[in-house]
Amino acid sequence: MSADQLRESAAAPPRWNPTTAWNNQLRQLSKQRQYREALTLYRHMLRSSFFPNTFTFPFLLKSCAFLSLPLAASQLHAHVIRTGSQPDPYTRSSLINTYAKCSLHHHARKVFDEMPNPTICYNAMISGYSFNSKPLHAVCLFRKMRREEEDGLDVDVNVNAVTLLSLVSGCSVATHLTIGVCLHGCCVRFGFVTDLAVANSLVTMYVKCGEVELARKVFDEMLVRDLITWNAMISGYAQNGHARCVLEVYSEMKLSGVSADAVTLLGVMSACANLGAQGIGREVEREIERRGFGCNPFLRNALVNMYARCGNLTRAREVFDRSGEKSVVSWTAIIGGYGIHGHGEVALELFDEMVESAVRPDKTVFVSVLSACSHAGLTDRGLEYFKEMERKYGLQPGPEHYSCVVDLLGRAGRLEEAVNLIKSMKVKPDGAVWGALLGACKIHKNAEIAELAFQHVVELEPTNIGYYVLLSNIYTDANNLEGVSRVRVMMRERKLRKDPGxxxxxxxxxxxxxxxxxxxxxxxxxxxxxxxxxxxxxxxxxxxxxxxxxxxxxxxxxxxxxxxxxxxxxxxxxxxxxxxxxxxxxxxxxxxxxxxxxxxxxxxxxxxxxxxxxxxxxxxxxxxxxxxxx
DNA sequence: CTAGGGTTAG
Structure with missing residues (x-):
């Protein structure tokens, strides 16, 4: 035994192979999701001159993937190469996965193209493309995979459930819905729709594309459902604003004997907030306490939001004050709550308090702040905060901020200023911006600017009846009967009908x-x-x-x-x-x-x-x- | 390689 090896076994007293002992520790840390600790351990390992083997790298790479550390990933890649031997499929699939999770799918592809690939590497690369929302790249690779599967050459390639699951999860924006539907067809043809995980990913895919009806169809056709299935459907309804359906599915879930977890209750709570259903919300809160989810920060924020939206600011504040760590989201919920109910001053105080507590404001919290100002008539203070947004925090205002400020100026009767603000925008104004102006014209009975705003808004949102009704009412106020009938004709031509109130x-x-x-x-x-x-x-x-x-x-x-x-x-x-x-x-x-x-x-x-x-x-x-x- | 999560005016 060399002197080095002796010293090594003395430093870390493992049973036989020191590398195995280190790897076991890494496995433990990875299992417990202590990714930073895993990387720290690796640094110790390097200092104590050990020899990494094929089991070492996947754990470390997984940590980099989770923490999104591209530099550490490429360092590890260099270490893999330095070991000299050809990396095994597990290490390669981890490398591919890690690069992809760090948004470096080109690097991932380089690793992929180095040699023939078995199934797991294909899956890793496909899921990598999906992660970076490149479903077409993923589908191309899938085709290649199918060809190789049929050729049946030297490498073992088999399309499996994970392949389809990864493909499907890449279509999570509406623009990729068409591809998603095709992949749904693939799942049926290949006989994978009966696979629970694949079906779950289909439900999720449709939900994320905003196609709740299609999601529900898949959901209804499933013979077996697990917690993930129910949660996908519940949060899907919640995210798409179908709050009542959330409550329906939730009670169905309880009947089916699957017990809810924090994710379920989160969806239910958000539905209660949107429905103003404080009573149900309270029941869910009791459920949260009973199940011991009281400390879950997601749930606490949802709870604050629910009470705030339901008008119970006292209780919202209580829950907020009692949450330990407060993120921007927590602050946004409570600021928005005071804002909605006209307590602009309190909302601004809270915002300042947030900044003092070293929480960085984001774009979302500014929407709440600006709208709080406009609800409370705090025009000039709102404008100040709007300026600070870019100057002090480096946040580029988006159309959602401009629409708040237009509303702010508009309600105060400063219509010309509002028009000039819109003209000075660097981003393209959306329907909401012109809509806010139109709304202001209604308050201040300005038919002239209203026509300007309407021209833009119908172009951007031709089917939103609200704006037609608004303009028609403005004409009515101005005794412009000719205008009223013109709007009516437009609505009839476009076959727009007002929903009953x-x-x-x-x-x-x-x-x-x-x-x-x-x-x-x-x-x-x-x-x-x-x-x-x-x-x-x-x-x-x-x-x-x-x-x-x-x-x-x-x-x-x-x-x-x-x-x-x-x-x-x-x-x-x-x-x-x-x-x-x-x-x-x-x-x-x-x-x-x-x-x-x-x-x-x-x-x-x-x-x-x-x-x-x-x-x-x-x-x-x-x-x-x-x-x-x- | 592997499906579900909180905050956003008008």
Whole structure:
């Protein structure tokens, strides 16, 4: 035994082969996902002159892949080459995978092209292309793989479930949907749709492309489902705004005997936030505590968001204050919460606090900050923050920020400034930017700028009826009847129809849904009696057709049986005094109702929160038959 | 080589 070897065995007292002992430690660390520690250990290993073998590198490469460390990866690659012997398939597939995960798919391909490849290397390269969203590259390689499989030459190549799974997961944006559909066909032809993991990846693929119906079809055809399947479907519905479907699938899941985990509850919580379903949200919170997920930062943020959106700022703040580590996402949730409900000052204070606590603001949090300013009428402070965004934090404002600032200026009546801001934009304004301007024109009755805004907005979003309605209303205010009929003709030509407006209130875990003039609710009689009473009380304090002072009170009290009014009457009938009432509205809250709600709130001394759910999609998932919901 | 996760105006 050489002196070196003796010294080595003394330094680390392993049983027989020192390399095996080191490798075992690496395996342990890798299993426990302690990737940084694995790399540190490797540094120790190098210092104590050991000889890495074929089992050493895959663990280390996996660590680099997870931590996305391209430099460390290429160093390791050099070490692999230095060992002299040809790398085995496992090491090569790890190299390919690591380069791909570091977004270096060209390097990965170089490794791939060095020699003939067995199945795992093909799979690694295919999944690498998918990871970098290059599904066409992946498909080309798949074709090559099939040819080699058929030739049956010296290397063992077999298309397997992992191959298809990797291919499918590469089509996770809508632009790649066509390829995804073809690959779905491949999965069927090759007999892999029955494979659980493959089917799961198909569900996920469709969900990410925004095709929830197709995802649901795959989901329904599956004979076996595991936790991943349910989660893919639940979070898929949640991400695409189909909040009610989330709750449906969740209860189906509970019936099927699969128990939920943190990911499931996250999807459910986000659905509750979008529905304003605080009661269900509370139940889920209890479930979270019971299952011991209370510390999960994802869930805590979702919880803060849910309470904030439902108007329960006290509870949102409690949960927020009690979370230990606060990320930008946590701050965004709480800032947005105060912003939505008009507490702009608090939102800005929180933002400053966030900066002080050394959390770097991102683009998203600025959207919340700017919109908080515009909700609270803090025009100039909003503009300051907008400037700071680029100057102080180096964040390029996107169209989503410009639309907030246009809204900010627009609400303050500074329409020309808003127009100039749009003209000065470096990025192309989207529909939302012009739409915000159009909305401002409605408030300040400026038909001229409205026409300019409308021209742009119909070009960008020709099917968004909201804008047609807005312009038509602006013309109505300006007594421009010719304009009104022109817009009507446009809408008819383009076959656009307005969705019926409806409102709903969550009560005892059920959605109570109302259309305007609705007579189908079981409590209809009491509701209308209550509404009559409210109307006469309101007329007492505020005689009809009398204009009021101030911006939001310019409006008259409408006499129609609006869905919001029915929802409020229902809530007053059924809930205890002192509790807040959250009413959800699919379209913008009817202007006639603003004052009505405000006055009723004063008269009965209850707080109402009417949430504008315009941007949520759940009104599209067929809330049509009210019977299912009460 | 291997499927699921929080925040975003109008």
């Amino acid at each position: 409806y409102s709903y209130v969550e009560y005892k875990g059920k959605m109570n849904l109302f259309y305007s003039g609705d007579l189908s609710h079981p409590q209809t009689k009491q509701i209308y009696r209550m509404l009559d009473e409210l109307e006469s009380l309101v007329k007492e304090v505020h005689p009809p057709n009398e204009k009021c002072q101030g911006r939001s009170e310019e409006l008259l009290i409408g006499t129609g049986v609006h869905s919001e009014k029915l929802a409020i009457a229902f809530a007053l009938l059924n809930t205890k005094s002192g509790t807040e009432i959250t009413v959800m509205k699919n379209l913008r809250v009817c202007v006639d109702c603003h004052l009505f709600i405000k006055l009723v709130s004063k008269i009965v001394n209850r707080q109402f929160i009417v949430r504008d759910a315009t941007r949520f999609h759940h009104f599209r998932d067929g809330i049509c038959s009210c019977k299912d919901y009460w």
